[in-house]
Amino acid sequence: MKIERTGMLLILSGPSGAGKGTLGKMLLEQDDSFCFSVSATTRAPRPGEVPDVDYHFVDDRRFDELIGQNAFLEYATVHGNRYGTLRGDVENRLRHGQNVLLDIDVQGAAMVMARMPEAVSVFILPPSFTELRERLVKRGTETEEVIDRRMANARQEVGQMDIYQYVLINEAPPEASFLKLKSIVDAEKLRLSRCTVTIDD
Amino acid sequence: MKIERTGMLLILSGPSGAGKGTLGKMLLEQDDSFCFSVSATTRAPRPGEVPDVDYHFVDDRRFDELIGQNAFLEYATVHGNRYGTLRGDVENRLRHGQNVLLDIDVQGAAMVMARMPEAVSVFILPPSFTELRERLVKRGTETEEVIDRRMANARQEVGQMDIYQYVLINEAPPEASFLKLKSIVDAEKLRLSRCTVTIDD
Numbered sequence: 001m002k003i004e005r006t007g008m009l010l011i012l013s014g015p016s017g018a019g020k021g022t023l024g025k026m027l028l029e030q031d032d033s034f035c036f037s038v039s040a041t042t043r044a045p046r047p048g049e050v051p052d053v054d055y056h057f058v059d060d061r062r063f064d065e066l067i068g069q070n071a072f073l074e075y076a077t078v079h080g081n082r083y084g085t086l087r088g089d090v091e092n093r094l095r096h097g098q099n100v101l102l103d104i105d106v107q108g109a110a111m112v113m114a115r116m117p118e119a120v121s122v123f124i125l126p127p128s129f130t131e132l133r134e135r136l137v138k139r140g141t142e143t144e145e146v147i148d149r150r151m152a153n154a155r156q157e158v159g160q161m162d163i164y165q166y167v168l169i170n171e172a173p174p175e176a177s178f179l180k181l182k183s184i185v186d187a188e189k190l191r192l193s194r195c196t197v198t199i200d201d
Numbered sequence: 202m203k204i205e206r207t208g209m210l211l212i213l214s215g216p217s218g219a220g221k222g223t224l225g226k227m228l229l230e231q232d233d234s235f236c237f238s239v240s241a242t243t244r245a246p247r248p249g250e251v252p253d254v255d256y257h258f259v260d261d262r263r264f265d266e267l268i269g270q271n272a273f274l275e276y277a278t279v280h281g282n283r284y285g286t287l288r289g290d291v292e293n294r295l296r297h298g299q300n301v302l303l304d305i306d307v308q309g310a311a312m313v314m315a316r317m318p319e320a321v322s323v324f325i326l327p328p329s330f331t332e333l334r335e336r337l338v339k340r341g342t343e344t345e346e347v348i349d350r351r352m353a354n355a356r357q358e359v360g361q362m363d364i365y366q367y368v369l370i371n372e373a374p375p376e377a378s379f380l381k382l383k384s385i386v387d388a389e390k391l392r393l394s395r396c397t398v399t400i401d402d
Contacts (some may be wrong), residue, residue: 001326001370047243123393125202128401148272158400166391167202167398179392190367190381192324197368200329 002198007094008188009116010034011102011109011164014124015154017135019170019177023124024103026178031185034099037090040066043081069179074104074111079145079149099185113163116194120188122181124166127171129154203399208295209389210317211235212310212365214302215325216355217335220371220378224325225304227379235300239293241267244282257287275305275312280350286313300386307358314364321389323382324365326339328372330355 010027014020028034037175042063050059058066064083066072075084085102093100102112102119112119113114132154136147161167166184170177188194204261215221241257241266244376252258259267264283267273273379276285293303303313303320313320327333333355337348362368367385371378389395 001329003368003370029272098312122391128202163400164393166388167393167396168202168391169204180387183384184391186381186384187343187367190323190369190385192363192365192368195368197326197362 002200004196004198006194006196007097008185008194009090009094009112009119010099011101011104011112011119011187012124013048013093013104013106013109013114013121013157013161013164015126015132015148015157017132017139017154018124018126019028019135019172019174020103022174023170023178023181024101027101027181027185030178031099033181033189034155034185035093037085037093037100037102038087039062039104040072040075040084041081043083046199060086062103073115074108074176076103076105076107076111076130078105079146079153083108099189106160110163118193120166120184122166122168122184123161123166125158125167125169126154127159127169202399205397205399206390207395207397208298209290209300209386209392209400210295210303210313210320211386211389211397212305212313212320212322213325214305214307214310214322214358214362214365215371216327216333216353216358217351218333218340219325219327220336220375221325223375224371224379224382225302226384227375228302231379232300232383234390235302235386236294238286238294238301238303239274240305241276241287241353242282242286244284260387275309275314277306277308277312279306280347280354281291284309300390307361307364311364319394321367321385322365323367323369323385324362325378326359326368326370327355327401329384350372 003006012020028036032165038056040058042058043061045057071086072084072089073087075082090100111119136150168180169175217378222320229237239257241259243261246258255294272287273285274288274291291301297328310322314322337351369378369381
């Protein structure tokens with residue numbers, strides 16, 4: 001018997017500060033089968049971010065063009081900036097058997113789920129909203145106003161997590177949560193709908 | 202945040218000799234959250250089997266009575282013997298948050314899936330049919346005729362494995378396959394549909 005697998009699309013969501021970025025990075029580092037989909041965004045690069053590696057940084061006019069070309073699997077506005085997942089990029093990777101990680105918000109996730117019901121979706125929760133605010137404050141990169149807006153968004157996102165398949169609470173340090181995420185990924189590699197089984201004898 | 206879980210029903214199937222019995226035993230030994238559902242059967246006890254622990258051993262008349270009482274989640278005839286999963290036993294365990302392991306054939310699995318679509322189903326494949334026959338011969342407990350019948354059944358079961366959610370090839374030794382089964386189980390513990398999330402602050 002032989003099993004061949006097609007790529008899995010993994011949606012990772014959760015409030016800003018819940019730690020989905022860290023868990024996603026650990027997954028990309030420790031599981032060669034995964035790659036990141038490079039999104040397009042209208043927000044300014046943060047220090048250290050590399051264009052076309054972290055994001056395709058585009059202006060509003062170009063973003064509108066891409067919408068017009070139906071180039072997005074999903075797009076959404078988060079904290080006043082626009083983010084879009086390039087459909088061609090994702091589909092191409094999946095076809096070649098790569099697993100693709102999408103770090104997107106709840107609105108975008110809903111669109112991807114509707115278009116690709118076979119996607120695997122995981123919602124990352126913070127231990128508490130108090131802890132979440134502390135993490136955002138500790139970052140030191142955002143004003144109080146931005147933090148308040150992120151907290152309001154966080155409550156809204158958590159209220160909509162029922163559309164996800166899996167949920168996990170990301171307690172610090174993230175190693176235990178990563179093992180849980182890894183078990184989801186390893187299990188989903190065994191999902192029959194992504195496998196072609198050859199009966200060989 | 203706090204997550205409470207309800208029990209998961211895990212269906213383990215695969216041809217006789219594929220090793221689902223071994224993997225199931227390892228799971229029961231190494232994961233306290235799992236228990237075995239004790240089935241009713243009309244077959245004679247094998248040496249070492251304990252009544253009402255391994256199976257409820259009943260005669261055909263009693264088995265018919267249980268069917269009449271709608272007491273079975275599924276029942277099927279395998280190799281001339283009747284096996285039935287007691288619905289009340291399973292539902293009671295799940296309600297109390299226990300995870301229940303069902304080691305059943307493809308016919309029975311289909312009935313359970315239809316009645317409980319939230320069940321988790323895993324199909325265990327042998328490395329090859331040649332290897333499967335060797336394993337059955339090595340057991341030394343069956344006649345050639347029985348082995349031929351089991352091989353025919355095996356090919357039939359493998360041909361119907363598309364109804365399962367997960368598939369894995371059980372190469373000897375079983376430790377690597379067990380880790381795969383464990384990843385499925387650990388992932389399914391995080392499935393949102395079996396979780397009640399309390400937002401606490």
